[in-house]
Amino acid sequence: MNGLVKNGNVEKPNKYFDIKDKRDFLYHFGFGVDTLDIPAVFGDTKFVCTGGSPGRFKLYAEWFAKEANIPCSENLSRSDRFVIYKTGPVCWINHGMGTPSLSIMLVESFKLMHHAGVKNPTFIRLGTSGGVGVPPGTVVVSTEAMNAELGDTYVQIIAGKRIERPTQLDAALREALCEVGKEKSIPVETGKTMCADDFYEGQMRLDGYFCDYEEEDKYAFLRKLNALGVRNIEMESTCFASFTCRAGFQSAIVCVTLLNRMDGDQVQIAKEQYIEYEERPFRLVTAYIRKQTGI
Amino acid sequence: MNGLVKNGNVEKPNKYFDIKDKRDFLYHFGFGVDTLDIPAVFGDTKFVCTGGSPGRFKLYAEWFAKEANIPCSENLSRSDRFVIYKTGPVCWINHGMGTPSLSIMLVESFKLMHHAGVKNPTFIRLGTSGGVGVPPGTVVVSTEAMNAELGDTYVQIIAGKRIERPTQLDAALREALCEVGKEKSIPVETGKTMCADDFYEGQMRLDGYFCDYEEEDKYAFLRKLNALGVRNIEMESTCFASFTCRAGFQSAIVCVTLLNRMDGDQVQIAKEQYIEYEERPFRLVTAYIRKQTGI
Numbered sequence: 001m002n003g004l005v006k007n008g009n010v011e012k013p014n015k016y017f018d019i020k021d022k023r024d025f026l027y028h029f030g031f032g033v034d035t036l037d038i039p040a041v042f043g044d045t046k047f048v049c050t051g052g053s054p055g056r057f058k059l060y061a062e063w064f065a066k067e068a069n070i071p072c073s074e075n076l077s078r079s080d081r082f083v084i085y086k087t088g089p090v091c092w093i094n095h096g097m098g099t100p101s102l103s104i105m106l107v108e109s110f111k112l113m114h115h116a117g118v119k120n121p122t123f124i125r126l127g128t129s130g131g132v133g134v135p136p137g138t139v140v141v142s143t144e145a146m147n148a149e150l151g152d153t154y155v156q157i158i159a160g161k162r163i164e165r166p167t168q169l170d171a172a173l174r175e176a177l178c179e180v181g182k183e184k185s186i187p188v189e190t191g192k193t194m195c196a197d198d199f200y201e202g203q204m205r206l207d208g209y210f211c212d213y214e215e216e217d218k219y220a221f222l223r224k225l226n227a228l229g230v231r232n233i234e235m236e237s238t239c240f241a242s243f244t245c246r247a248g249f250q251s252a253i254v255c256v257t258l259l260n261r262m263d264g265d266q267v268q269i270a271k272e273q274y275i276e277y278e279e280r281p282f283r284l285v286t287a288y289i290r291k292q293t294g295i
Numbered sequence: 296m297n298g299l300v301k302n303g304n305v306e307k308p309n310k311y312f313d314i315k316d317k318r319d320f321l322y323h324f325g326f327g328v329d330t331l332d333i334p335a336v337f338g339d340t341k342f343v344c345t346g347g348s349p350g351r352f353k354l355y356a357e358w359f360a361k362e363a364n365i366p367c368s369e370n371l372s373r374s375d376r377f378v379i380y381k382t383g384p385v386c387w388i389n390h391g392m393g394t395p396s397l398s399i400m401l402v403e404s405f406k407l408m409h410h411a412g413v414k415n416p417t418f419i420r421l422g423t424s425g426g427v428g429v430p431p432g433t434v435v436v437s438t439e440a441m442n443a444e445l446g447d448t449y450v451q452i453i454a455g456k457r458i459e460r461p462t463q464l465d466a467a468l469r470e471a472l473c474e475v476g477k478e479k480s481i482p483v484e485t486g487k488t489m490c491a492d493d494f495y496e497g498q499m500r501l502d503g504y505f506c507d508y509e510e511e512d513k514y515a516f517l518r519k520l521n522a523l524g525v526r527n528i529e530m531e532s533t534c535f536a537s538f539t540c541r542a543g544f545q546s547a548i549v550c551v552t553l554l555n556r557m558d559g560d561q562v563q564i565a566k567e568q569y570i571e572y573e574e575r576p577f578r579l580v581t582a583y584i585r586k587q588t589g590i
Contacts, residue, residue: 011505011507013504014501014503014504014505014506014507015506016501016502016506016510024502024561025561025562027494027561027562028392028494052376053375053376054375055375056375080348080349080350080351081347081348081392096391096392096393096396097323097376097391097395097396097399098391098393098394098395098396099393099395099492099493100392100393100394100395100396100491100492100493100494100497100530101391101392101393101395101396103492103493103494103495103497104392104493104494104495106504107493107494107495107503107504107505110504111503111504114504147452148452148455149452149455149457150455156492156493156496156497157442157443157444157491157492157497158496158497158499158508159499159508159512159516160443160444160445160516160519162444196395196452197394197395197398197451197452198394198395198398198399198402198451199322199323199395199398199399199402200398200399200402201451201453202395202398202451202452202453204453204454206309206311206312207311207312207319208309208402208406209308209309209312209401209402209405209406209409209542210306210309210402210538210541210542211309211310211311211312212306212309213453213454215311217454221454221455224455235395243505246505247504247505266319266320266322267320267322
């Protein structure tokens, strides 16, 4: 059940789309309706899993294929902007860093699903993040996304005008993911996710090149976020929640925290621990997907 | 001569930086002061050339090495977030798409130059863009960057508060680059560059998944931009201009236009023409660099 439909604001692919762009080319994926049989390759998609790093998403796809004993595609992207892997009903597409890069990946993924004839894909972001008052290694399943101005909206500027759209996420999917977390003994928390527009000043780090605030300002800000219900900070959640909501697609954000920002700014964990943390969103999400799809 | 110094607002690396982060790790480059002899590898840098695509920047580095008959490094990045190549005094680092991704690359590049002991590096962005009233293939050397709200500032949100910083670019460097363009018979224009936060709605494209504006709104917006002196649209210029200005580093933005947005939204040029267009910023910038450095 898609909890977002209740908003009644699902937007169909735009009216110019089918009239003007019969020969639509997905520029940042490097292929289009004229160069690839999109329904044949992507028509059976049920889940699109996404996250920042291209290397991690290649790895996730390979792990999933091995676990489910199904083949993993080659990189299906024909551009160097994103990677795309497919394992049965699951697409693995990285989105780079920040909402602008993610927005391109989402728009082209939505167009891809449209061209493929996929009706209700579920989108899940599996990411890394900085924790706010939770121990490193915690997997935060987001209730909603908060923008840098501390509003629960995604801010777009279109034709010079500011437009704000809601960022709530699907409750049923979140609860199902938390349930799987418990079964797998993965430390899971729910809470708001703050979306910053940069890694350093926007997250009040003290280790950037620029820093015109004081150490106590940083801690005051993090305490404020924590009091507002924020459990982690990353750089994509508002756009991800807003775009999937507009399209009427069920979605979730599942990010592991690599550090507790209350304790520091640099990620200081041993390589092995880092890898185990990076695996947690994958273990949680893929257990859910395998349960749902029976593969 | 660095025209930005006249602003008198050059910021030094932050006060916490040297106290707290003796063991500074450049997280998105995958190395730090403890894992690489940064002065030995990067100490002779004079220019940092940057742009979105990792593949294009590998190619640019290889072309430059071949032309100047000097070696090209392997990819020096130890993370999959960015690529870093070095050819003599020139670093080639890609920045991904959008200001958040660029902001990370710039902060870590500025920290890299600081650790390397490089005093006054010049930063040049070589990109692709959509033209506004100029023919495809035009190389726009930006006078300044305009944000999506049509102000000549870069908007940052720090601790929940909106901060705006100037985005003017170095006049002397711009004029020198235009001079080289003339010598090389490359079609060059100067003008403002608009920085959008997404590729589709933020640039009023009609071929995205979402589109709640009309075709005539798109043309009205593009005409308005053109009247304001905008010659091209991309997704990084405000942050690039503002950060290099704050650091007191001479900088320029040199983007080729792949289409005239007055005529369409999709890039529809033959592969060979595309490659020749992509070469233009490279040919212009490297001719300037070789003139300056004598290599």
